Amino acid sequence: MIAKLLPLLVPMDAPDNNPEAPTEISGKVEDVVNYITWIGMMVCVIGIVVAGAMMAVGQRRGEGGEHASRLGWVIAGCIVIGAASGIVNLFI
Numbered sequence: 001m002i003a004k005l006l007p008l009l010v011p012m013d014a015p016d017n018n019p020e021a022p023t024e025i026s027g028k029v030e031d032v033v034n035y036i037t038w039i040g041m042m043v044c045v046i047g048i049v050v051a052g053a054m055m056a057v058g059q060r061r062g063e064g065g066e067h068a069s070r071l072g073w074v075i076a077g078c079i080v081i082g083a084a085s086g087i088v089n090l091f092i
Helices: 003-008 023-061 064-082 084-091
Strands: none
Touching: 003 064, 023 064
């Protein structure tokens, strides 16, 4: 009885979990992703420099804690941008 039901319970053709991009457009898409990643990293560097400058100026006014939290958010953004491909691969 189980031998008759086994082919119905076990899928014979599993879906492909490693999709491949078409060769015509994969290079162009990779270039776009690389440019966007580079721009995102440069924005993060600028954000850290600006947050540091605001901390230096705000320290005289007693606002150092507020700028430190902004720096934390900028660093969190850097982590998300740096881990973007890993996050996407986690869900695929």
